[in-house]
Amino acid sequence: MGKCHSFYVIKGAEYRMNAKIPVGVLGATGAVGQKFIKLLENHPWFEVTEVAASERTSGKIYSEAVSWKQVTPIPEGVRNLEVRPCTPGLNCRIVFSGLDAAVAGPIEDEFARAGYVVLSNSKNHRLDEDVPLVIPEVNPDHLGVISIQRRNRDSAGYIVTNSNCTTMFLAMALGPIHKAFVVEKVFMVSMQAVSGAGYPGVPSLDILGNVIPYIGGEEEKVEVETRKILGTFNGKTIDLADFPVSAHCNRVPVEDGHTESVSVKLARKTSTAEIAEVLRTYSGVPQRLKLPSAPQTPFVVMEALDRPQPRFDVNRANGMATLVGRIRPCSIFDYKFTLMGHNTIRGAAGASILNAELLKAQGYLE
Amino acid sequence: MGKCHSFYVIKGAEYRMNAKIPVGVLGATGAVGQKFIKLLENHPWFEVTEVAASERTSGKIYSEAVSWKQVTPIPEGVRNLEVRPCTPGLNCRIVFSGLDAAVAGPIEDEFARAGYVVLSNSKNHRLDEDVPLVIPEVNPDHLGVISIQRRNRDSAGYIVTNSNCTTMFLAMALGPIHKAFVVEKVFMVSMQAVSGAGYPGVPSLDILGNVIPYIGGEEEKVEVETRKILGTFNGKTIDLADFPVSAHCNRVPVEDGHTESVSVKLARKTSTAEIAEVLRTYSGVPQRLKLPSAPQTPFVVMEALDRPQPRFDVNRANGMATLVGRIRPCSIFDYKFTLMGHNTIRGAAGASILNAELLKAQGYLE
Amino acid sequence: MGKCHSFYVIKGAEYRMNAKIPVGVLGATGAVGQKFIKLLENHPWFEVTEVAASERTSGKIYSEAVSWKQVTPIPEGVRNLEVRPCTPGLNCRIVFSGLDAAVAGPIEDEFARAGYVVLSNSKNHRLDEDVPLVIPEVNPDHLGVISIQRRNRDSAGYIVTNSNCTTMFLAMALGPIHKAFVVEKVFMVSMQAVSGAGYPGVPSLDILGNVIPYIGGEEEKVEVETRKILGTFNGKTIDLADFPVSAHCNRVPVEDGHTESVSVKLARKTSTAEIAEVLRTYSGVPQRLKLPSAPQTPFVVMEALDRPQPRFDVNRANGMATLVGRIRPCSIFDYKFTLMGHNTIRGAAGASILNAELLKAQGYLE
Amino acid sequence: MGKCHSFYVIKGAEYRMNAKIPVGVLGATGAVGQKFIKLLENHPWFEVTEVAASERTSGKIYSEAVSWKQVTPIPEGVRNLEVRPCTPGLNCRIVFSGLDAAVAGPIEDEFARAGYVVLSNSKNHRLDEDVPLVIPEVNPDHLGVISIQRRNRDSAGYIVTNSNCTTMFLAMALGPIHKAFVVEKVFMVSMQAVSGAGYPGVPSLDILGNVIPYIGGEEEKVEVETRKILGTFNGKTIDLADFPVSAHCNRVPVEDGHTESVSVKLARKTSTAEIAEVLRTYSGVPQRLKLPSAPQTPFVVMEALDRPQPRFDVNRANGMATLVGRIRPCSIFDYKFTLMGHNTIRGAAGASILNAELLKAQGYLE
Numbered sequence A, B, C, D: 001m002g003k004c005h006s007f008y009v010i011k012g013a014e015y016r017m018n019a020k021i022p023v024g025v026l027g028a029t030g031a032v033g034q035k036f037i038k039l040l041e042n043h044p045w046f047e048v049t050e051v052a053a054s055e056r057t058s059g060k061i062y063s064e065a066v067s068w069k070q071v072t073p074i075p076e077g078v079r080n081l082e083v084r085p086c087t088p089g090l091n092c093r094i095v096f097s098g099l100d101a102a103v104a105g106p107i108e109d110e111f112a113r114a115g116y117v118v119l120s121n122s123k124n125h126r127l128d129e130d131v132p133l134v135i136p137e138v139n140p141d142h143l144g145v146i147s148i149q150r151r152n153r154d155s156a157g158y159i160v161t162n163s164n165c166t167t168m169f170l171a172m173a174l175g176p177i178h179k180a181f182v183v184e185k186v187f188m189v190s191m192q193a194v195s196g197a198g199y200p201g202v203p204s205l206d207i208l209g210n211v212i213p214y215i216g217g218e219e220e221k222v223e224v225e226t227r228k229i230l231g232t233f234n235g236k237t238i239d240l241a242d243f244p245v246s247a248h249c250n251r252v253p254v255e256d257g258h259t260e261s262v263s264v265k266l267a268r269k270t271s272t273a274e275i276a277e278v279l280r281t282y283s284g285v286p287q288r289l290k291l292p293s294a295p296q297t298p299f300v301v302m303e304a305l306d307r308p309q310p311r312f313d314v315n316r317a318n319g320m321a322t323l324v325g326r327i328r329p330c331s332i333f334d335y336k337f338t339l340m341g342h343n344t345i346r347g348a349a350g351a352s353i354l355n356a357e358l359l360k361a362q363g364y365l366e
Helices: A031-040 A101-113 A142-154 A165-181 A218-229 A272-282 A345-361 B031-039 B101-113 B140-153 B165-181 B216-230 B272-280 B345-360 C029-042 C103-113 C140-153 C165-181 C216-231 C272-280 C345-361 D033-038 D101-113 D140-153 D166-181 D218-229 D272-280 D345-361
Strands: A007-010 A013-016 A021-025 A046-053 A082-084 A094-097 A115-122 A159-160 A183-192 A243-250 A258-266 A299-301 A322-329 A334-343 B005-010 B013-016 B020-027 B044-053 B083-085 B096-097 B117-120 B158-161 B184-193 B245-252 B257-264 B298-299 B321-331 B335-341 C007-010 C013-016 C021-026 C044-055 C082-084 C092-095 C115-120 C160-161 C183-192 C245-251 C257-264 C300-302 C322-329 C336-340 D007-010 D011-014 D020-025 D048-054 D082-083 D094-097 D117-118 D156-163 D185-193 D245-251 D258-266 D299-301 D322-329 D334-342
Touching: A013 B272, A013 C092, A021 A031, A021 B272, A021 D166, A021 D245, A031 A046, A031 A345, A031 B044, A046 A094, A082 C257, A094 A101, A094 A345, A101 A115, A101 A159, A101 B165, A115 A345, A142 A159, A142 A345, A159 A345, A165 A183, A165 A218, A165 A258, A165 A272, A165 A322, A165 A334, A165 A345, A183 B184, A183 C160, A218 A243, A218 A272, A243 B257, A243 B335, A272 A299, A272 A322, A272 A334, A334 B245, A334 C345, B005 B020, B005 B044, B020 B031, B020 B101, B031 B044, B031 B345, B044 B096, B083 C272, B096 B101, B096 B345, B096 D345, B101 B117, B101 B140, B101 B158, B101 C216, B101 D185, B117 B345, B140 B158, B140 B345, B158 B345, B165 B184, B165 B216, B165 B245, B165 B257, B165 B298, B165 B321, B165 B335, B165 B345, B184 B216, B216 B245, B257 D299, B272 B298, B272 B321, B272 B335, B272 C322, B321 B345, C021 C029, C029 C044, C029 C160, C029 C345, C044 C092, C092 C103, C103 C115, C103 C160, C115 C345, C140 C345, C140 D011, C160 C345, C165 C183, C165 C216, C165 C257, C165 C272, C165 C322, C165 C345, C183 C216, C183 D185, C245 D258, C245 D334, C272 C300, C272 C322, C272 C336, C336 D245, D007 D258, D020 D033, D020 D101, D033 D048, D033 D082, D048 D094, D094 D101, D094 D345, D101 D140, D101 D156, D140 D156, D140 D345, D166 D218, D166 D245, D166 D258, D166 D272, D166 D322, D166 D334, D166 D345, D218 D245, D272 D299, D272 D334
Parallel strands: A021 A046, A021 A094, A046 A082, A094 A115, A115 A159, A183 A243, A299 A322, B020 B044, B020 B096, B044 B083, B096 B117, B117 B158, B184 B245, B298 B321, C021 C044, C021 C092, C044 C082, C092 C115, C115 C160, C183 C245, C300 C322, D020 D048, D020 D094, D048 D082, D094 D117, D117 D156, D185 D245, D299 D322
Antiparallel strands: A007 A013, A183 A258, A258 A334, A322 A334, B005 B013, B184 B257, B257 B335, B321 B335, C007 C013, C183 C257, C257 C336, C322 C336, D007 D011, D185 D258, D258 D334, D322 D334
16 A cells, blocks of 8 residues: 555544454345355455344344355354444445345445445446446546545545446456447347346246346346446546447356357457457556456456356356457457356456455545 | 049059158157157158168167157157168158258258158258258248259259258248348347257256357358348249348257347338237248148247246247247347247257148149 | 036035036145146136135236246136135135145135135145045045044035145055055155245255255155055044155255155065066056046056156156156165156145045045 | 485386375376366375376377366366376376276276376276275275285285265265264165266256166165275275165266265164264374375264255365265164265365375375
8 A cells, every 4th residue: 555544543443554444244144245245255455344234134143144155154254243234333444235226225325425435236326427337447447436426425435336247247348349449339148147136036946947038127237337337437427438238138047157148349440369369468457456356367268169158167267257258250240259257256246346446556445 | 732643652652642641750869850750740641651860770670779868758650660771762752851960961962862852950951052941931932942953953852951940930030020121130149958959969067057158050050041041032042131140159058949139120110019910910821721730820929028938938839839029129220039949849850840741731742 | 426416506506517616726826826727727527716815916816916837828717817815705615725834724724614625735734633645546545534524623624635745756656565565664865846845936046056955844744644645544543654754855956856766675575576567557546437637557667777757757647647767676675766756746736636536536525 | 204215216217205296197088087187286295297098089288188177277287298098108106097997997907017006986996805995084994905915916006996976975974983883774865966977978958957866887886885995904805894785876967066865773872963073073094194185174064954065065175075964863774864075076086186195195105
């Protein structure tokens, strides 16, 4: 950091500079909340000091309140935390929100107004004019809108959102491509893992040996969020990128990993080799800042004809990579390719954490 | 039929008019061959009298030569047939070819030259100039090219092909849409069942909880076969339809039923309701002729937001229906929708059988 | 029937003899309730005239109240029925109960007291002293306890139960084996389909690529229900069969069909061939009476080393068969074998319907 | 080690003491061979210097010869090795054999005769009188038979085998139980992952949504191997343990992890708590010697009613743990429980490597 403050003052408590930043998790017993807790275990900068959830569980010890569904055990530091209600009063600086969209909106507002930095994985505020929807590798400059948000809401707190899980891998890949070749049109058909639907989520009777060609609200999210992420911060708000996106979203019987078949029309002439090169060599702000959760290279470009595949590739770079394969000409647009990534890590909890790391590294937590 | 011949003469043998037409199955022990045998059980017009397969099994009794993978038992009339080699000399008028593409080409040629009517499910001759690639509901008039084929090959025999399984549902749906609204561009992303790869086909280690974003040669087939089926018979050959098709093909862990996400650009203005109506009310030649394997209506247009789904809908109309759902506007082209159908019935063996029925009903077997 | 009544009088209404018997379905919107409705479509003796469900849906039209999960559409005669509350007052003679065990007990009691014949698939009354737990092929004589039940409850109505789905195939197979060779000990390990857990039932995240080695209460049910079914009606109550059963129950990612690995110790010396013969040739009361839902032969004994398998064999005899394979010596007990059957047909709704058919055929509905 | 040799002499070459021991992998392109290579990456004692496979691939570079199916890339040190034929002449001290049983027997013999230490995962020599079948936690003393084997074969080389994957978890758990309470009878029903069948192994059409109640030869292996492992080395050969084992083996649609339902009869009276305690606190020779691949504790005893489960627990202790759950009374024998473990790590390649570590630690490589 190199800053000279010797301690934080958060909610009246003092923290030494070399201590980790205390963070809370909202919706801590849910699927995304659990993933936050798992990914924050041993985080070099953040430490989970508060877990909050619905009234039904608040007051209980976390290990008793949760139906833990991760393959590693509940982190020791969290296991015995008391579950708190989702209201300000949590002893932390940052809250990660894995709240259900049915309730996330006003709760996140309340925390931001109370001075907390809210990293939200929920859809509710993603399209708010003064809320950044950020992928650190693609549009870190959109954080500029925070100062406007703080002014609008008259608070030191604020909300930063990350995209929907399906949008994530599309917007990630389009980032460098748009910069290099100018995207004009985008088709995307997703084949999404069941973990994207939370828990209990998709009943097994609905998905075993099946494809469900519908995920409520998903296509609309992909079509607009992609354009906001690739849009331009004009000093006041974000202008949406000026190209249409058409999305078809499907659920498939895969545990983790969203696969996307994409076709793009580009303004500048290029080649499959050049696109592959642009992605393979891309390095963004998180890579330059060496953020703890950042993958060393944001993209893994695979040469094998039949990759990427969720079962074999989803955990590349600890689930933070965007995998790209089958870059080839398209008989209607210019190029087509396959994207894949871990929907609950890079596409959800890991994205919020990377955003928080970016905020810290760029001085937004001071 | 209404014709007055009182018997057939086939390969020197006479058959009474009211007897069934004897048919053979080439590649009878394979996945498609088995499906032919299953679907021809109790067929009102055809009777399997010959089963032919590779040298390895010829000479054996069918029930001992085959690793039967259908849910119903081997039909009684076929169980004890001797497996014959795949060379002319079979005692039948029609041969259904479920041969592997590695060998199908010359064998089918040989049978056609020897005077047999060859109904092929293999890719080898689909694009031959004088070979029709037919969906009875869409382009029955392409059978006109048979007379040219017979002349070219100087034989009473000939080859008629049906499309690749993925092409089938796309070309089926585009048929009435093209006629009504003129298709200009087509995007299609498939999520294909494992049964499409034959047996043993896809190893379980490759597909359990996975998506494989590549099926060798499939995209090329879809892109050109669709245009041949929707093309025009100009009296001599088939002119390809004049619109581009872009296909992405994926394998998913589904047993039976290919699902397709499709976007289409149309020349004429229309509405989702009108497209639904055109498909729902469509009736083609097989329906008017009441061909035995024809679905009563070629399309089932589903209203539920999340249908069609392979597990629940694949067996509609005994696997001969094309299911359509989610007809809605597309933000780039005009409309998008989901297609689904049974890849080994309507998309393979059932398609060949329906073609044979069309040939008989239109006098091509005389 | 051969009886001379020219009409029924049910709940004050008259029915002509040749009319179908009106039946109601309790819990009609649930998984088992739906299966009842599907299986009763076109039933030669019974007609669904009433559908009843929880307060939440009562008053609605059935097609709007239900999330229909069968592969065939809602039967026409049921589609527009009004959903009634689960209280007596239904216009029918028989009620099939697919109620959740949490509520089934008192509701079924109330219907029986009100004069209805209650065919229950729920666990609640299976072990009641005066309630028969019946498999028509195995212990039809247990219906004798009905007269005691009627006396106890002072009602013309009564309750007849069928077993838990896992118990069903075990008790079916043990029936003829016990009669022929006297069972002394039974080990059973089940691998159960997800459809046994109802809907939404098992979350896909829990079962994709997984085995869950626990199903609450299932092992206890198998261990005692099997002994009641194979027990003896002593004129007053049922004496449990005098052999221990040890059950391990597991859930596997299979849609339909419970598979069971079984070892049995027998009192009489026999051979694998003799056991196969006893099962293959077995014919029970439902076969002799030609009950409409009875399989022609109760058992399908498969010779192939790797059968039965749920995917390929579960629908034998319309899901009413018990499939048996791999009969072989056991190195601890005498013999071991594999059982399999359709858990929601023969193991649930179909079992209740077969019981109702037995009741009608043996004069218990008069 | 504590020995004072300052270098090895292997096949005429000298190795410094602190260098890693060079090892070869036979069948290096197959499923087990790949797992060996993956698990040996960064091994502190061993280094893969030779990869050998069938004639078809020998001479090629490993990365081109193999269809690599592991989730991590081919280790750098192996990627460019030339594939050698499976004949002595490999420059290494130890060979790990992942050969197919069809060829393993004579090849392993040949290597042993030529002076190599052969760690075999194949079934061929497991039951040979002078070949130890070893689980380091259970029967490390069986290595004593090596001196007899060497004498019999007049070679410094020898063969050490590990058990079949299903046997592994059963014999592991029975080890401490037998020592503490004396096992008298064992029932075991397995639900085995597809990875146990190698690659391509089980076709997806056979296993999606299915259970296959048969795995050729598996039951026989479990029944005898378990007794050899728990048997007694009498100074000359191994006396089989004196209790019968009855095994039913099933294949289920799980990628990795064999689950086993087990019932045991014990000679000494005990309790579920005591059995849990014996397993939880068990520590064997590999733990005391801190062998690199040894799990810290051999058993993970799970309290949750529905664990262990392959999807969530299979990678405990890097796939080297044996997971135990649901210890409870059995109504026929004394106790029943569920076992689970990683079939290709602890149950195959990892077992061979642990055996090699034991050999080194106990001076058998000198």
